[in-house]
Amino acid sequence: MPLEILLILVVGGIAGIAALTWLAGLAQPRQLNEDDATSEWARHYPDDVVQSVWVTHDARAALVMTEQRPGLLWVMGADTVGRHLVDFDLIDEPHGLSVIFHDYTAPKVHLHLDEDERLVWQNLITPQ
Amino acid sequence: MTDILTYPDVVQWAVPFFIAAILIELTWILIKHRGGRYETRDAVTSLIMGAGNVASGILLGFIAWGFFMFLWELTPLDLGTSLWVVAICFVLDDLRYYWVHRFGHRIRWVWASHVNHHSSQHYNLTTALRQTWTGTFTFMMIVRAPLILLGFHPAMVLFCGGLNLIYQFWIHTEAIHRLPRWFESVMNTPSHHRVHHGRNARYLDANYAGVFIIWDKMFGTFVPELDEEKPDYGLVRNLGTFNPIRVAFHEWVGIFHDVTRKGLNWKDRLMYAVAPPGWSHDGSRDTSEQIKQKHLARHPEDAGTPGFQ
Numbered sequence: 001m002p003l004e005i006l007l008i009l010v011v012g013g014i015a016g017i018a019a020l021t022w023l024a025g026l027a028q029p030r031q032l033n034e035d036d037a038t039s040e041w042a043r044h045y046p047d048d049v050v051q052s053v054w055v056t057h058d059a060r061a062a063l064v065m066t067e068q069r070p071g072l073l074w075v076m077g078a079d080t081v082g083r084h085l086v087d088f089d090l091i092d093e094p095h096g097l098s099v100i101f102h103d104y105t106a107p108k109v110h111l112h113l114d115e116d117e118r119l120v121w122q123n124l125i126t127p128q
Numbered sequence: 129m130t131d132i133l134t135y136p137d138v139v140q141w142a143v144p145f146f147i148a149a150i151l152i153e154l155t156w157i158l159i160k161h162r163g164g165r166y167e168t169r170d171a172v173t174s175l176i177m178g179a180g181n182v183a184s185g186i187l188l189g190f191i192a193w194g195f196f197m198f199l200w201e202l203t204p205l206d207l208g209t210s211l212w213v214v215a216i217c218f219v220l221d222d223l224r225y226y227w228v229h230r231f232g233h234r235i236r237w238v239w240a241s242h243v244n245h246h247s248s249q250h251y252n253l254t255t256a257l258r259q260t261w262t263g264t265f266t267f268m269m270i271v272r273a274p275l276i277l278l279g280f281h282p283a284m285v286l287f288c289g290g291l292n293l294i295y296q297f298w299i300h301t302e303a304i305h306r307l308p309r310w311f312e313s314v315m316n317t318p319s320h321h322r323v324h325h326g327r328n329a330r331y332l333d334a335n336y337a338g339v340f341i342i343w344d345k346m347f348g349t350f351v352p353e354l355d356e357e358k359p360d361y362g363l364v365r366n367l368g369t370f371n372p373i374r375v376a377f378h379e380w381v382g383i384f385h386d387v388t389r390k391g392l393n394w395k396d397r398l399m400y401a402v403a404p405p406g407w408s409h410d411g412s413r414d415t416s417e418q419i420k421q422k423h424l425a426r427h428p429e430d431a432g433t434p435g436f437q
Contacts, residue, residue: 001137001140001141003186006140006182009143009144010179013150013175014172016147017171017172017254018168018171018172018175021168022168024154026168027167027168027169044365044366046329046422046423047422076249076368077167077170077370078170078249079167079170079362081368101368103368104374104381104382105368105374105382106367106368106369107368109368
């Protein structure tokens with residue numbers, strides 16, 4: 001196949017499928033609640049025993065306290081990802097906090113937090 | 129000896145079919161509200177990985193081709209180009225695929241290339257296109273050497289490999305539940321391949337087949353999809369990024385970090401590159417065997433059931 005035709009097909013195909021999914025509302029991020037966050041954490045880390053869960057007011061992330069160690073669960077598109085809170089930096093941002101994991105597979109999570117929840121979260125997840 | 133032989137690059141010619149099939153699957157899901165899930169960034173990442181795979185083939189394909197033509201010059205055998213020879217080549221290349229794929233899950237160096245194909249938490253036709261950019265660096269081209277030394281022309285072997293990949297495209301779907309029993313017993317199907325993409329302890333390291341599921345049945349790696357346990361797609365440790373560069377290279381970066389750790393002996397460094405994924409010198413990570421053992425400790429009632437035998 002001529003390279004220019006292949007290029008048009010690939011670029012047009014990606015753009016078209018992206019536009020169609022976006023127009024169909026498939027770019028809407030998932031919303032978390034406590035039960036959802038608990039079961040998602042168990043899915044990611046079946047060995048952990050969850051003790052308590054704090055979901056952000058925007059429902060996009062949750063702090064998960066377990067018997068083992070605390071963890072952060074966050075929404076990634078229609079799904080979730082979790083990481084234990086070890087080896088990370090916490091950065092103050094204008095509308096919340098950023099968690100910088102020293103992890104090539106999950107480099108940064110921005111947490112949108114209200115002023116009142118920012119202080120609570122800062123106390124709960126400040127690196128030791 | 130047949131030196132000049134050309135076959136169409138079937139994967140490139142299949143691109144319009146790939147796009148059309150994705151649009152049909154997506155439309156079906158939107159209308160029926162069943163048969164799978166799509167998410168914009170996940171789909172775009174998968175499609176970019178597919179485009180990158182084609183680009184890496186164009187840029188680096190000469191390495192494998194040069195190696196194959198070197199072998200072709202060496203071998204005194206030439207089986208010709210009849211349809212029967214192409215058919216036998218297709219079956220033997222599928223056996224080759226089974227072993228390369230199995231190595232891809234059991235040797236971290238090869239997993240580093242293959243892992244990106246499993247990195248989506250979705251399972252739809254775009255997932256099929258989430259292909260490696262770094263396959264050349266696994267040196268798995270060596271597994272094709274016996275075919276060429278037996279007298280199958282390199283162009284024919286690559287043609288059969290392309291047909292194999294195209295076959296595997298349509299099985300990346302939740303829109304098809306099960307096919308007729310005779311078909312499920314011989315061919316790789318959406319049901320069998322959903323198992324392969326499952327991160328459930330039960331489904332780890334199962335169903336490596338490309339086209340014929342018989343290889344898994346022959347070599348003891350077949351696990352059927354259970355209606356009571358839906359596959360949970362993705363990686364044991366899922367990625368927290370849609371960035372295609374990170375998707376493509378994250379396991380290579382992981383190998384580099386592990387191999388260059390301070391205080392390791394040379395055996396441990398080598399093991400971090402070639403041992404099964406999850407191996408660690410201090411036992412701080414879990415291989416698939418350990419994940420299965422831990423699952424059985426939590427759920428002893430699963431012992432002896434498919435995937436835990």
